[in-house]
Amino acid sequence: MDLEALAKAAVAVLVPVGTLIGVGSRRSRLRHEIRENLTLVKELEQDDVIREHSLATAWLQGKITVDVAKLAGRSLGTPKKPIPWGSIVVTGLIGAAFGLWTWYLARDGFVWYVTFPGVASALMLISIMGQLTGRELPPGSSDLPEGATPVRTDTAAEQIASSIALAASSGLDGRFAEGGQVWVCYQFLTSMREGRYEEGLTFADHDWALCRVQSWLWNNRDSFGADLGELDSLAASLANHHEPTEAWAGFVETETNQFVTTWEPLDPDRYGAASHRRRIARDYDLVILAPVGSSGGYFVTSATAVPNALIFVVHRESDAWLVSNHVGMAPPTPGWPPVWWATQDPSIEALDD
Structure with missing residues (x-):
């Protein structure tokens, strides 16, 4: 009997079996740890002080989420460059x-x-x-404003835990839900940048649409005349009934081209909303969408200039939030020309002193 051959055969069989046992035992321990942590979460939630004045439950829920991801075989390591x-x-x-x-x-x-x-x-x-070696990709934060600290951490596990903690700390409130202030701004931005102007109108209030029509008519006085009474009637007809059809088609075409040219380069997925609600009047809020790049978000501890931010005024009508202004920090005022409360408005600058 060849003892060396028997030894090799035993090793060939036992090593894979041992590996399977090791993997199985690790998965079993992970399942057991998840069950224990779920039980601990329930116990912590029964303590009023811990539940209301700390993030202990949130962090433990974050760990559970990470462990479940590991159990499911999801990769949570730091992103790496491919091996050449x-x-x-x-x-x-x-x-x-x-x-x-x-x-x-x-x-x-x-x-x-x-x-x-x-x-x-x-x-x-x-x-x-x-x-x-050394293929780890650093988190991108070069596109953040000066003084900003990225929320995203180096590892995916920490990112998951941070997201759970943010949700538990009420950082994500009803403004982000469907129909909320932030939600309607994203819908408006997406529709306009993709050339779906009439769909975008459904996310804006009546005064916004009326002022857009008035701006268009004011800039085309050579075609529609300068009589303010006639312009009032035409603006009301266009804003309320989309008539005359030919004039409405020309208005939509001009507006679509303008918004697509301005906003098409923007990627809504790389913008984030300011976490705190900013009320400017009864039923009026200010929403700031700031570019976060690949950082996943950031926070600041002092006054910080945010370049390329989009500012929206939203208006609540019948429990629905609608965009009221996309260039200024106050609701627009209908008129000839309409007032958008924005600097360097050509129509305003062209007025006589």
């Missing part, structure tokens, strides 16, 4: 060639010039090691 296998193969072949040359030169004994191919071979090996 083509470059590694080429580098390996070159290194092997230099190594073979080194051996050939030193086969009968060491000679001083053998160091050149030897060093080249070693450098190729170091290059391969460099390509296999």
Whole structure:
């Protein structure tokens, strides 16, 4: 009997079995830990002080979420650059060639010039090691305003825990839900940038639509005349009934081109809303959408200029929030020309003193 063959066969069988047992035991321990933590969450929620004055429950729920993701086989590691296998193969072949040359030169004994191919071979090996290590991608935060601290952390596990804590701390309130102030701004922005102007009108209030019509008519007085009474009648007909049809089609075409040109480069998924509600009057709120880039969000501890932010005034009508202004910080005022409460408005600047 060949003992060596038997030993190899035993190793071939026992190693995979041992691996399976190890994996199985880890998964079993993880399930047990999740069950224990769920029980602990229920107990913590029964304590009024912990529930109302700390995030202990939220952080434990974040850990449970991470553990469930691990149990489901989801990757939670830091994002890494892909391994450049083509470059590694080429580098390996070159290194092997230099190594073979080194051996050939030193086969009968060491000679001083053998160091050149030897060093080249070693450098190729170091290059391969460099390509296999240090591939972690740092979180992108270069697109944040000065003084901002990104919310996103280095690891996906910490990101999940932070999200759970944010939700538990009421950072996500009804403003983000369907029909809320932030929700309607995102719907309005998405519709307008994609050229669906008439759909976007459903997310704006009547005064916004009327003022847009008035702005268009005022800028086209050469075509529609300068009689304010006639302009009033035409503006009301366009805003309320979308008639005359030909004039309405021209208005929609002009507006669509303007919004698409201005907003199409924006990616709504890379914008975030300010966490605190900003009320400016009864039934009027201010919503700020700021670019967060790849940071997933950020916070500031002092007054910070936020470049490229979008500011919306939203108005509540019959328990529904609608966009009232997209360029100023107050509801627009209908008139000839309408007032948008924005600086450098060409129509306002062209008025006589």
